[in-house]
Amino acid sequence: MMFWYDHGVGGWGWLAMSVGMIVFWAVVITVAVLLFRALSHRHDHDHAVAAPTPEQVLADRFARGEIEEEEYRRRLSVLQTTGRPAPR
16 A cells, blocks of 8 residues: 655645745845856946046036136136135
8 A cells, every 4th residue: 555645744744845945946046146246246336436626517517508718717716726625
C-alpha cells in the first residue's frame, strides 16, 4: 500500500514549502539585482556641482537679456570692489 502523506507532510506542508521556495528565490534575486545596481551605478552625489559665483549669475542674466550692458558693468564693478560675501 502506498502512503501519500508519508512523514507527516500533507497538503498544507506542500503549500508552505512551495511558498517558502518562491519567497527564498525572490529574496535571492532581489539581493543580486540590488547588489549589481549598487556596484555598477555611477554615484552622482560624489561629483557635486559647485554653486555658481555671483559673477556667473550676473553673466547669465546678461546673456539671457534680462539686464542691459550698462547695468551689467555697474553690478560687476560693485561685485569686484566689495569682494565676495562670507560663505554660509
